[in-house]
Amino acid sequence: MEGRTDREEAEIYRREAMGAFAHEVRTPLTSIKMVMELARRQSSDGQLVLDGELAEMLRTSVDDLQQLADELQETSRLERGKVALSSGPSELGAAIEAAAELVAPLTLDSSGPMGYEGPWDAPRLVRAVAGFAQSANRIGDGSGRVRLDVQPEGQAVVLTFTSGRRAGEPKAMAADAGFSFFRSRQLVLAMGGSVHCERADRFATFRVVLPLRREGEEQ
Amino acid sequence: MRILLAEDERTISRLIKQVLANAGHEVVGVQSAAEAVAHLESSAFDLVLLDLNLADGDGMRVVTALENHVGPTPPVVLMTGEGALDQDDPRVRRVARVLPKPFELDELEALVQLFVA
Numbered sequence: 001m002e003g004r005t006d007r008e009e010a011e012i013y014r015r016e017a018m019g020a021f022a023h024e025v026r027t028p029l030t031s032i033k034m035v036m037e038l039a040r041r042q043s044s045d046g047q048l049v050l051d052g053e054l055a056e057m058l059r060t061s062v063d064d065l066q067q068l069a070d071e072l073q074e075t076s077r078l079e080r081g082k083v084a085l086s087s088g089p090s091e092l093g094a095a096i097e098a099a100a101e102l103v104a105p106l107t108l109d110s111s112g113p114m115g116y117e118g119p120w121d122a123p124r125l126v127r128a129v130a131g132f133a134q135s136a137n138r139i140g141d142g143s144g145r146v147r148l149d150v151q152p153e154g155q156a157v158v159l160t161f162t163s164g165r166r167a168g169e170p171k172a173m174a175a176d177a178g179f180s181f182f183r184s185r186q187l188v189l190a191m192g193g194s195v196h197c198e199r200a201d202r203f204a205t206f207r208v209v210l211p212l213r214r215e216g217e218e219q
Numbered sequence: 220m221r222i223l224l225a226e227d228e229r230t231i232s233r234l235i236k237q238v239l240a241n242a243g244h245e246v247v248g249v250q251s252a253a254e255a256v257a258h259l260e261s262s263a264f265d266l267v268l269l270d271l272n273l274a275d276g277d278g279m280r281v282v283t284a285l286e287n288h289v290g291p292t293p294p295v296v297l298m299t300g301e302g303a304l305d306q307d308d309p310r311v312r313r314v315a316r317v318l319p320k321p322f323e324l325d326e327l328e329a330l331v332q333l334f335v336a
Binding site: 037 | 234272277300323
């Protein structure tokens with residue numbers, strides 16, 4: 001997104017996030033519609049009947065819908081600076097390990113030094129790492145395997161998520177990255193970091209910079 | 220009809236299996252593209268119901284695998300919440316039908332019926 005102001009870039013990301021949300025909300029909606037129709041069919045007189053199994057399916061789908069709504073709300077509040085994040089310290093290695101468990105069966109192959117502690121909100125860092133891994137796979141080669149390289153860079157640590165092989169000239173854009181990408185990006189920005197995304201045909205790489213110290217804190 | 224259902228959303232998968240089994244079809248459910256490809260390589264199916272966004276990646280991998288498949292290949296119905304698919308993608312042209320999410324059970328049943336020989 002070279003040449004664009006931060007405001008223009010934020011607006012592009014916001015539009016993409018809304019589109020991604022509209023897409024992802026369709027999955028629990030599909031379940032709810034199907035459960036309601038099955039329940040109606042099970043009734044002989046046209047009344048709605050929910051047996052135990054259908055009721056459980058409905059509950060799960062409503063929970064998924066609730067979670068998506070909560071994530072949208074949190075993303076919006078983060079953008080407006082209305083969420084107070086914990087400033088840690090938390091361990092990067094533990095966060096990556098927890099995120100890898102969260103995204104299974106997708107495999108997160110991590111490499112590089114992991115022994116960093118930083119001023120990061122631990123549970124949100126886990127969700128951010130998981131979200132980037134899922135999104136990289138989604139807009140990369142879709143192989144179910146994402147590489148994560150960790151390297152120090154000055155007063156920060158850089159996490160590079162990569163899916164697929166670089167071919168041709170990648171573009172700096174995150175269209176179709178899914179709602180989890182935008183939520184993860186917002187979390188990293190709120191932690192004082194930055195995110196850069198490049199993608200090409202069946203290739204995606206996210207460069208996520210996490211500060212090792214709070215703003216104004218001396219070494 | 221023998222149907223391969225690749226859908227990682229457990230609730231949707233269970234519901235589709237229930238509805239299609241009630242209609243007399245045999246449904247084999249898988250949750251990942253890798254499992255779907257493995258089943259297609261080892262067994263014969265009359266139809267594939269494929270979610271675009273599977274847990275281990277892009278459902279289009281399954282379409283690619285079918286393109287390289289030796290012998291008769293089953294038609295593919297793509298289930299997706301995507302607003303628009305890339306019509307320039309040759310794999311999209313290989314897809315017989317697209318079923319947009321959220322869909323009605325009647326739509327699913329009618330679509331499957333189209334492929335009953």
